[in-house]
Amino acid sequence: MKQQTLILIKPDGLVKSLTGNILTRMSETKLEIVAAKIARVSPELAQVHYQHLKEKPFYDELLTYLQGQLHDRRKVMAMVYWGDDAIGKVRTLAGATNPEEAEPTSIRGAYGRITSKGVYENVIHASSNEAEAEREIKLWFEPDEIILDAYKTKTVVLDGVKKRVWA
Numbered sequence: 001m002k003q004q005t006l007i008l009i010k011p012d013g014l015v016k017s018l019t020g021n022i023l024t025r026m027s028e029t030k031l032e033i034v035a036a037k038i039a040r041v042s043p044e045l046a047q048v049h050y051q052h053l054k055e056k057p058f059y060d061e062l063l064t065y066l067q068g069q070l071h072d073r074r075k076v077m078a079m080v081y082w083g084d085d086a087i088g089k090v091r092t093l094a095g096a097t098n099p100e101e102a103e104p105t106s107i108r109g110a111y112g113r114i115t116s117k118g119v120y121e122n123v124i125h126a127s128s129n130e131a132e133a134e135r136e137i138k139l140w141f142e143p144d145e146i147i148l149d150a151y152k153t154k155t156v157v158l159d160g161v162k163k164r165v166w167a
Ligand code: IDP
Pocket: 053, 058, 062, 096, 097, 118, 119, 120, 121, 122, 125, 126, 128
């Protein structure tokens, strides 16, 4: 089944100069990149992205991590990959959430670490199911930034200019 999935190279991945390695590993999946950009992560964006973890003890630290405050690198690389079983393929390649438990050959197993404050710095984010992928892709990208009709859109007029937004 064709799927799309959101991948973020988190600030630790950028600071460690892993972008090239990660893209090379991702190309093993034979999936297609249909969107890519460098994005700043506002407190609001971080909060909405990780809203399901609000009750966790590591939530506040996780928000500072995603915003790049732990790495002095206030950005992430956001991408949408598309193709057969994209979500499962990317999750397998990413490896387990806890980098110590991740397969050593997975991206998180190879490059992740647990900080002394207990945050799992695991280099990349990958959507874990179709509902999450849809929510996240719509959160990080506008329709015209994706080379694919990913989800339903509508046209609105803003200050006299037509614009496509998620329906
Ligand atoms: P996932 O990234 O593998 O989907 P989630 O449970 O969605 O895992 O958690 C989001 C992020 O929160 C993880 O990638 C990791 O950076 C961090 N995290 C998750 N669980 C823990 C934990 O038990 N301790 C510290 N950080 C965690």
